[in-house]
Amino acid sequence: MTKIGNFGGYEHGRTDGFRKGREDGYRKGHEDAQALSMNPPLHDISLKWREFRCADQIASHFGSPVVLNDHNMECLKETGKSSIWKLEIAANQQRYSIILKIFKAPVNEQKLIELNMYRKVKSILPDLIPDIYMIVEGVNGEDVWVFMEYVPQVKGQVIFTPDCFDRIIPSLAKLHALTYNQNFYKNWEVFEGWLPLYDSDASSLERQKNHERTLEYLDKAMENPELKPRLESSYSNVHSILKKGPIYFPELLHAGKSIIHNDLQTPNMGCHNVAEETWNIKFIDWEGARFSPCWFDMFNLMGVFFAYRKDWRGDEEAVIQRCAPQYAAEMLKYGIQFDTDPVMLYKMAYLQRVLERSLYQQLHWGIDGLKQVYLLDHYLEKLNVWGKELGLY
Missing domain, CATH: 3.30.200.20 (Phosphorylase Kinase; domain 1)
Known part of the structure; x- marks a missing residue:
């Protein structure tokens, strides 16, 4: 017969041991947590x-x-x-x-x-x-x-209004002037093989494909119950304009090409000195950069802003009349002179970009249900008004 011994003492000892182990574990965990808070693991x-x-x-x-x-x-x-x-x-x-x-x-x-x-x-x-x-x-x-x-973004430093364009344009013109026409080609070995060129075979082919797709989607939109009412009054004019593409304004090519940033939103512009009269802008996020007509960046800066900001559209024409000549004057400081009126060049750049890219994007989004087409009506208005003014129909 096996002798069991003092079973009650065993149970008491086991309970004490469990309690002590739990207290020691808690204390050690607390000490480890304090140590981690003082010296967290390296990222x-x-x-x-x-x-x-x-x-x-x-x-x-x-x-x-x-x-x-x-x-x-x-x-x-x-x-x-x-x-x-x-x-x-x-x-x-x-x-x-x-x-x-x-x-x-x-x-x-x-x-x-x-x-x-x-x-x-x-x-x-x-x-x-x-x-x-x-x-x-x-x-x-x-x-x-x-x-x-680290260059603080313009976004968040100022309440952005069209007056800010005046302070950005000198830096934008400097970017364009330093890479304008021959200034670009004298550094050709730097850019060869990786920077998209507006007049390359690949870009021309893509532009032609977009042109054909825009005509196709324009007709599809006229069969779409949501888009048709928005297009009916403009369809004839826009269709007539598109038949003249995909290059609508040779004047833009004659005005010269530069490296353009191509996405001039306020998060993509940094500035250390927004409290001063002149801003020294540093441009951020360059994945859209390419060698294209320099006036395209004026559309990227101002045209996209007014397209999204309905509250400022009443000032759009006055801002264009002020800022387009300012850009031309800044370029002249570098010896670059435009033969065509700057306001006309801005409007040409606006319509060219809408016709070769933005209109197709809006129609594509709307017909295929990808995104809301907030800017379609505004672009159609510009095509109607400025298209007539510039002799496109």
Whole structure:
């Protein structure tokens, strides 16, 4: 017969041991949580910063050793294509914000355009692109990391009104003048093979395809119960205009081509000095860059703004009458003179872009149910009014 012993003492000891273990585990967990709050684990950015010795390479831009603040990192934007982080470093006994833009693999044509603007064109446009501190290839496989100057976006710094165009146009004209016609081609080896050209065979073919698709979708829209009422009064004029395409204004080509930014929204323009009369704009997010008629960027700057901002449309004509000549005057400072009236060139650029791209986009979205077509009516109005004024019908 087996002797069981003091069973009650065993149970008491087991209970005490369980309680003590639980208390010790709680205390250890609390201590670990406190330690983590004081020294949280390093973010992947901090680990890669050390792995690629970023501090050593970035130090040359600041003239002193650089230290990354591992615990002050803010993700400003996250998409499937890229991540944008605002980091903090210490240098020269001061704190600085810098930007890390992570281009996620695969690096497609649009990403390559922006990367090459940073890799190759910064020296040609030194004051118009943020300073590039370091580019790291092959991170986590095929990602590309670009460390660059932090330039506060115009968006959020000011209440944006058409008066802001006056302060942006000098920097825009400088961008265009530095890459205008022969200024571009003398640096052809920098751009060859990666920057889209307006008059290339590929661009011409795409323009022709868009032209054909626009005519096709215009007719489809007349069979769409939602779009037909919006198109009926304009259909004849627009159809007649489209038959003259896809190049509607040779004057635009004669006026010259430059590198255009192609997406001049306020988040894509940075400025350190918005409190001053003159803004030194640095342009951000270059994936839409191309060598095209320089006046297209005036449409990208002003035309798109007025298309979306109904509250300012009553001032549109007056702003055009002021800003188009201002742009021409800024270009003249670089020795570039336009033979055609600047207001007419602006309106030509507006209609050319609508006819070769924006009208098709609106019709495509509406017929295929992809997005709301908020701008269709405004574009049709411009085609009717300015199309007649410029002799397109």
